[in-house]
Amino acid sequence: MSASTAASDAVIHPTAVIDPSAVIGERVSIGAYSVIGADVQIGAGTVVGPHVVIEGPTRIGCDNRISQFASLGGPPQDKKFAGERTELVIGDRNLIREFVTVNRGTGDGGHVTRIGNDNWLLAYVHVAHDCQVGNNVVFSNYSALAGHVEIGDWTIMSGYSGVHQFCKVGAHAFIGMGCLVGSDVPPFVMMANEQHGRPRGINSEGLKRRGFDAPRISAIKRAYRTLYMAGLSQAEAREQLVAQAKDSDDVRAMLEFLDRSERALAR
Structure with missing residues (x-):
């Protein structure tokens, strides 16, 4: 390891292997037998446990906690990948526990995870x-995303749940235990495991915990009933949501999600 790659106050175990091109920020800690590859940047205050592998190009922000045996920045598991330069970008204050795997992007998929x-x-x-994963998301044990998935802020994925490639999951959604998502899930919607995931109301308890007041939750419930319980086609439901969105930013967010959706909507 070249001394110029690491801040002077970084704590690096002598058995760690760090490529000379890696950039290690202030107050970073790297545990025993971890391997930090070429073209990796690790931001200030991040703790990397023992036996972690981080391949580049990867950029990791500040104050993350990465547990033992995590594997970050490995090449994509995609047969079309031909070695083109792609990267993994991780923000700040994330908790990444044991045996988590996060792959880099692909050349025809935007280049970035x-x-x-x-x-x-x-x-x-x-x-x-x-x-593309937002902020304040919880991925419970054994949950998984296939390629090109978008996950909105504050989403919770329960244990053993999974999302099919190219699907979008909106902000504040809740994916139940063992639920397999094969279509787009609008914001605020709660999915249950019934052979394939199906909508089962809104994530009202999660919204309350995040400070949503009763009028906001009522507007979201009304939009959910319009979309899922009124017997309307998606086009007809959208027309009613347009009117409801005039008085609710949350309904407007649902409407914007529907307009961005490129796959079938979870029904």
Whole structure:
């Protein structure tokens, strides 16, 4: 390891292997037998446990906690990948637990896998190539994303749940235990495991915990009933949501999600 690659106050175990091109920030700690590859940047205050492998190009922000045996920045598991330069970008204050795997992007998928800030990735979580993950998301044990998935802020994925490639999951959604998502999930919606995931109301308890007041939650419930319980086609439901969105930013967010959706909507 070249002395110029690491801040003077970084704490690096003597058995760690760090490529000379890696950039290690202030107050970074790297545990025993970890391997930090070429073209990796690790921001200030991040703690990397023992036996972690981080391959580049990867940029990791500040104050993250990365547990033992995590594997970050590995090449995408995509047969079309031909070695083009792609990267993994991780924000700040994320908790990444044991045996988590996060792959870099692909050349035809945007080149970047991105994870935002303040997320929890618990043991054995997998995030595939080109995924875009927001902030304050919880991935429970053994949950997984296939390639090109988008996950909105404050989403919770329960244990053993999974999202099919190219699907979008809106902010504040809740994916139930063992639920397999094969279509786009609008914001605020709660999915249950019934062979394939199906909408089962809104994530009202989560919204209350995040400070949503009763009028906001009522507006979201009304929008959910319009979309899922009124017997309307998606086009007809959208027309009613347009009117409801005039008085609710949250309904407007649902409407914007529907307009961005490129796959079938979860029904």
